[in-house]
Amino acid sequence: MHYRLITLASLLLLLNATAAFAQQTGTVFNPATTKDIIQSLAADDMKGRAVFSPEIDKAAHLIAASFEKSGLQPLTGTSFLQPFSVYSAAFKGLTATIDQKEFSRDNIIVITGQPEIAVTETSGYRIEHIKSGDNLFRAASGFVRNNANTIVLVDASFSENFKRLIAFKRNFFKRDYSTLFILGNPEMKTFSIKASHTIKENKLANVAGVLPGKSKKDEYVVFSAHYDHLGIGKPENGDSIYNGANDDASGTTAVLMLADYFGKLKNNERSIIFATFTAEESGGFGSQYFSKQLDPAKIMAMLNIEMIGTDSKWGKNSAYITGFEKSNLGTILQKNLKGTGFSFYPDPYPDQQLFYRSDNATLARLGVPAHTISTSKMDNEPHYHKPSDEVKTLDLDNMTQIIRSIGLSAGSIISGADTPSRVTGE
Numbered sequence: 001m002h003y004r005l006i007t008l009a010s011l012l013l014l015l016n017a018t019a020a021f022a023q024q025t026g027t028v029f030n031p032a033t034t035k036d037i038i039q040s041l042a043a044d045d046m047k048g049r050a051v052f053s054p055e056i057d058k059a060a061h062l063i064a065a066s067f068e069k070s071g072l073q074p075l076t077g078t079s080f081l082q083p084f085s086v087y088s089a090a091f092k093g094l095t096a097t098i099d100q101k102e103f104s105r106d107n108i109i110v111i112t113g114q115p116e117i118a119v120t121e122t123s124g125y126r127i128e129h130i131k132s133g134d135n136l137f138r139a140a141s142g143f144v145r146n147n148a149n150t151i152v153l154v155d156a157s158f159s160e161n162f163k164r165l166i167a168f169k170r171n172f173f174k175r176d177y178s179t180l181f182i183l184g185n186p187e188m189k190t191f192s193i194k195a196s197h198t199i200k201e202n203k204l205a206n207v208a209g210v211l212p213g214k215s216k217k218d219e220y221v222v223f224s225a226h227y228d229h230l231g232i233g234k235p236e237n238g239d240s241i242y243n244g245a246n247d248d249a250s251g252t253t254a255v256l257m258l259a260d261y262f263g264k265l266k267n268n269e270r271s272i273i274f275a276t277f278t279a280e281e282s283g284g285f286g287s288q289y290f291s292k293q294l295d296p297a298k299i300m301a302m303l304n305i306e307m308i309g310t311d312s313k314w315g316k317n318s319a320y321i322t323g324f325e326k327s328n329l330g331t332i333l334q335k336n337l338k339g340t341g342f343s344f345y346p347d348p349y350p351d352q353q354l355f356y357r358s359d360n361a362t363l364a365r366l367g368v369p370a371h372t373i374s375t376s377k378m379d380n381e382p383h384y385h386k387p388s389d390e391v392k393t394l395d396l397d398n399m400t401q402i403i404r405s406i407g408l409s410a411g412s413i414i415s416g417a418d419t420p421s422r423v424t425g426e
Contacts, residue, residue, distance in 0.1 A: 028261040029404035031396045037066075037253045038309075039391050041227070042245035049244060050231020051279050052202055059227055063207040063276050066256045070263035072209030075273060076293070082206040084289045086279070087113055089169040089197040098182075098191040110195040111144055111168045112178035119180065119193045125149045127188055132157040137164075144168050144179050151180045151188070159183060171202070171282050173289075204278045206286045211262055213271040216416050220294070222273045222302040222370075223258050223406075224287070225251030226280030226359055230385060239387040246376070246389050251305035252276050254403040261407050262414070269416040270300060277359050287359035296363055301329055301413050301420050302370035304360040308402045309394035312375035313348060316398045319375045319405075322347045323355030327369035329420040333409035342405040349378040369420035373406060 040046075040062060047055040064080035074080050089112060096103040110117070119125055126148060130139045132155045143152050154162060162183045180193060207227070213219065229244025243249075259274040277286030312318045321330040324346035334344050347354055355361070360370040376384070383389040412418040 028257055028264065029400055029407070031400045033257060034253060034396050034400045034403070035391070037256055038245060038249050038394070038396070041249035041252055042243040042391050044241050044243065046243070048231040048233070048242040049227060049229045049249075051204060051228050051282050053231060055231075056228055056278065057205075060205055060207050060276075060278075063227060063252065063256065067207065067209035067259055067274065070209075070256075070260040071266075072211055072259055072263060072274060075208040075210050075275070080207050080209050082208050082290065082293070083203060084205070084285075085174070085201050085203055086171045086285050087174055088171055088200050088202060089113065090200065091169070092196040092198055094193070094195045096191070096193045098186045098193075099189055103182075103186070107162070107183040108193065109162070109165045109181040110178060110193075110197070111165075111172075111181070112195065112197060113172065113175035113199060114178060114197075115199055116196050117178050117194070119149075119151070119178070119191070121188070121190055123149070125151045125180070127151045127153065129185075130154045130158065136161055140165055140168070140181065147175075147177060149177045149179075151182060153185050153188070154181050154183050156184050169197075171279070171285060173285070204285065206275060206277050206290050208273060208275040208290065209259065210274070211259075211266075211268055211272045214267075214269050216270045218298055219270045219416070220273050220299045221270050221410060221414050222275060222299060222363075223255050223305065223410075224275040224277060224290075224302060224359055225255045225305045226278070226286060227252045227276040228278045228281055228286070230281055233387070236387050242385065242387050243390050245391045245394055246307045246309040246381075247384060248280070248306055250307060250309035250394065250399060253399075254305045254308060254406060257403050258407050268414045270414050272414060280359055284359060284361065288362050291362040291366065296366040296368050299363060299368045299370075301410070302360055302363050302368055303406060303410060304358055304370065304372040305406065306358050306372050306374045307376035307381075308374060309396075309399050310375055310377065310381065311395055311398060312345075313377050314343065314345060316395070317342045317401055317405075318345060319373050319402055320345045320347050322358070322360070322372040322374070323364065323423070324371070326355065326364070326423045327371070327421045329369040329371055329413075332413060332418045332420055336409045336412055337405055340405065340408065342401065344373075344409070352378050354378070364423050367422045367424065369423055373402075375402065
């Protein structure tokens with residue numbers, strides 16, 4: 001008899017919890033809420049949420065207000081805004097003598113954070129090469145980020161694309177080292193290169209909040225998306241506003257709705273961080289800065305959400321996970337959705353290398369099981385990076401189900417019952 005009473009009590013608790021859960025998910029995860037949020041983020045008066053614009057500041061404050069309403073705490077300090085700076089370098093002048101001959105400045109690109117530099121053979125710069133057949137931009141990126149004063153001799157076969165390396169001047173974190181790209185293969189026995197730039201500081205901000213955990217407060221699960229887009233651009237059919245409804249107001253909408261959902265539940269054993277990043281479209285600076293503020297060993301999982309407004313290649317009630325094979329996060333999410341009618345699949349576009357192209361990448365390289373969830377058909381998204389990426393092109397009913405399923409699938413990780421394996425290697 002006693003056993004039956006306990007079983008009945010347990011059953012009543014389960015039924016009450018299930019009823020409460022159904023009520024909460026129904027309240028938070030509904031297409032009307034989805035529509036309200038994404039229309040605010042992707043409205044024409046947001047002007048495409050370009051970095052450094054008043055409109056992206058407006059979007060940031062909208063997100064912060066939503067986090068506060070959902071009961072989150074600022075991740076650090078007293079503000080949900082996580083400010084930081086990037087810098088740009090405007091070229092002023094350059095002179096170069098290499099191997100006792102004047103060298104054309106058209107064949108030298110200086111990437112620096114210093115207003116004035118003077119480089120000679122005694123300056124301690126190491127000399128590297130980008131050889132014919134190398135991937136020019138991948139190799140150049142590696143040298144720019146190596147935190148060392150470097151001269152890079154670029155094979156003449158890259159002469160057509162050499163000038164595109166100027167892009168590295170546009171936005172960068174503060175640096176006290178320089179990279180000089182020189183087209184051709186001079187002997188570099190003697191050289192004197194002087195360059196001057198105007199260095200400008202540009203302010204940006206992520207928006208981040210946290211729901212502190214109960215028993216595992218120092219272990220974190222991150223839900224994230226980027227809230228910037230391209231702003232005003234080349235007109236198409238008379239429209240010059242690149243609204244970015246799918247890319248990535250859809251992911252930002254998901255983060256806001258998940259924050260509200262878990263804020264109402266208030267039962268998370270692990271702490272949950274909700275983060276929306278800036279400057280993804282300009283080099284991923286927001287997620288890079290965010291990642292530097294945390295101990296990666298304490299982050300148990302990151303679910304980055306990118307473009308979920310259109311049906312996946314498998315149709316409705318489905319999405320894919322980038323880098324599926326690099327940890328067992330995807331397997332855990334699949335298990336938690338068994339019987340719901342929703343399916344997560346491995347990334348069907350491995351040739352696109354999406355795992356290291358989104359805001360999950362920085363933490364993934366540090367071993368965090370950080371993956372991106374998406375439905376974007378990378379071989380057929382007609383509105384990608386176009387003014388036509390508007391709310392009216394999205395399936396908001398399906399998008400709502402995707403957001404709900406992301407929340408359900410992460411439940412065992414948030415409760416501490418499951419801990420995904422770490423990412424190792426590239």
